[in-house]
Amino acid sequence: MAVRVMEGWQGLPIEGVIQYCRDLVEDVDYPTVKRWREDGGKVVGHFQVYFPEEIVAAAGMLPLLIRGGSFEARGADAHFGGYLCSIVKTSLELSLTEKVVLDMFVSHPICDSARNLAAVYGRNFDYPCEILYLPQNANSAYAQSYLRGEYDRLKRGVEDVAGRRITDEDLRSAIAIFNENRRLLREMYAIRRDTPWLLAVDEAYALMAVGGMVPREEHNELLRYALDLVGKRDLQPQDRMRLVFEGGFCEQPPLDLLNTIGQSSYIVDDDLLIGLRWITEDVPLEGDPLANLANAYLEHSSYSPVQHDLRKPKEKMLLERIRNSGADAAIITAAKMCEPGLDEQVAYIKALDEEGIPYFVSEFEESMTSFDNLQIQLETFIENLLFV
């Protein structure tokens, strides 16, 4: 491992580790990235939702999840119109203000704003800015070989930026690290599902989100340490409703919003930062690594409103998530101006109505700072269900 970018969490109690992660996640100066760069490391920023980070890590560079943030996008506002989700603006703002300095930027065709973002970046920065065309026809028999070729194209571009070749062994080593990371995240989500009183949604989020801004080896160390402590927490279950939170696949709600929700309910599953957990099984280490990554993306993966797959109608997947997590109800949210999220809300609501599953609908924005109304509404919703 190259330079360590996270110091100071070792030996802390779980509350301290969580606070350490929370401080990092909310720090718009991205100190971990700065430390990486100070050591001569290069950084590839990739916009939400999913990105094959293994390819960047295999080149010895830091894959940085670009997920906007809770701050004003004063400079970026001049580059965009008004009717737009916040994450696109704040993501550009991070680079315009040099809060993060990149060596390459990659966006995806997840939505029309995200595709435009690569073009906007390209007009404003000299480093390579491109779109990784993840397949939108996941049901085609040709999708996997296409994606393997697309990953190979990305690999060549990454090699140019890194100034070195990426071997299959480099890729396998990276895949092993990311497999471990995804295993740990699955373990964390199992805790949330089985013993939700041990780890609130905002706490889990902080532990998870920090992974998008540090080398994953370090994140694995931190997660192993933290999950061990979580299991030893002396906390008793409370009479709270079990909820699924849906709508956090791209723009992220502020941690305080999650904290507000967590105060009155147990969030037993969610789609927050789903890209970090997109692949649901270990990627095989044998064989062609790029083909394995392509296969995992298409065949062993989660769902979101921004991937079209006839095998995964989103409302059915949501119902499955609710059933698998033993949830009593769902919070159906979407970021303001998020077309895919808002489109999906309608299908979710109809399906939940048909199944008789209660739900609470809301919109959020990453920069919102007042949660009083949400808290009152959510508490009213829960009281109405608990005291029927």
Place this chain on the structure above:
Amino acid sequence: MSSEQSVNQSASTGHDGADSIVGRGNKEGNRLFREWYKELTTSEERGEKSAYVFVMGSLAELLRSFDLHTVFPEINGLQTAVRHVSESYIADAEDYGYASDVCGYVKADVGLQMRHGEHPMGRIPRPAVAVYTNACNTYIKWAEIWERMYNIPIFTLDVPGTRAEGKQTWRGNEDFENDRLYVEGQLRELINVLEGVTGKRFDIDKLRENMDYANRLSVGFKRVVELNKAVPALYNAVTDGTVYLGVANGFRGRKEGAEYFEDLVEELEYKAANGIGTLHEEKYRLVFVGVPCYPIFRRFGEMFSEWGGEFVGSSYLWFASGGTNTGFEYDLDNPLESLAEGVLITVRDAMDSMFYSDKMLVDMVGPYGIDGVVYHAIKSCRTVSTGLADNRLAVMKDADVGTLLLDSDHMDPRVVSEAQLKNRVDAFFEGLATRKLMAARAS
């Protein structure tokens, strides 16, 4: 008859020739359009099936070879706006649950489906299948709505776009081949789906014939776009251009479409040869970027024409024709392979016209004599609008032209403030006048 021959013949007929040629494109375009809607209105009675498609990558050549009608929900939507009834369709969709920030086209279509196809132009048939590309992500979400409503097969033809500005690849490049093989494979899968939907066997000769019509239409369309370099401009790229787009989309892969554009080229060449422009005095030559403001379509055009502003070009003619402006011609000896290549190149070009149009606009300034670029960002469409402000900054840096960025919508009259738009348009022209004055003094 070649275009050149026909122009000479027409010109030699003097005023009679002019009377029969000038204005023919708009008249014939409107007639074809009405005919098309009539066909759709009665199609279900005749037991004929329809495919729901979109303007960027309609695959009309292939669908028509299965005798499927093509229904364009975007065109249905804009027709409701032009006819001032879009708000009620949108309201129905919002009552159903769609948020105010969802695309107005989608909501107008949901409203239309809820009314069983009742539309100001006729009755829109239900879909037997939906075929769409990823040129706009909302296409995919939209098709998922029909899948839920009608339980029909929906097919995403995934067309990888340009990865970065100026980095397009072409035949022979390994990345291009990777994309092309993916598109070709999907086309073969689509053919299987269409055979299932229609119960008809794929007929490659029928496809070849339709591709031939599409070739003729493409060549004509490209020429139409180029011809507007003429001074004065031969047509308004927004108002007249929308008529041309209607025919290009609705009649792609049909004999009528091919002949229409050959006739239109003849008309425009005649006008160019005789110095005949539009009905308005041309003082400023403009390019339009975005989607027109359909709820006040006529008035929107007047805001510019009253000042002598003429739209000689439009990015709308590029992307809303699905890249037909490239003039791509299929190799009829290898229909499927060439269809894959053509779809890849044209749909990619349509996407480029939205995401990377800044250089294209700068390149137009000299040849088209552009004085100003007008950007119209719309609330409904992130595909077209997200990058416009940044695009404008890039154009202002690289070209000596005036620019104007307007915000409204192409469907929802609640978002369109005519007075506010006019204020900004007036200020824009005052600025253009000053620029001209200063340039004249400097020279």
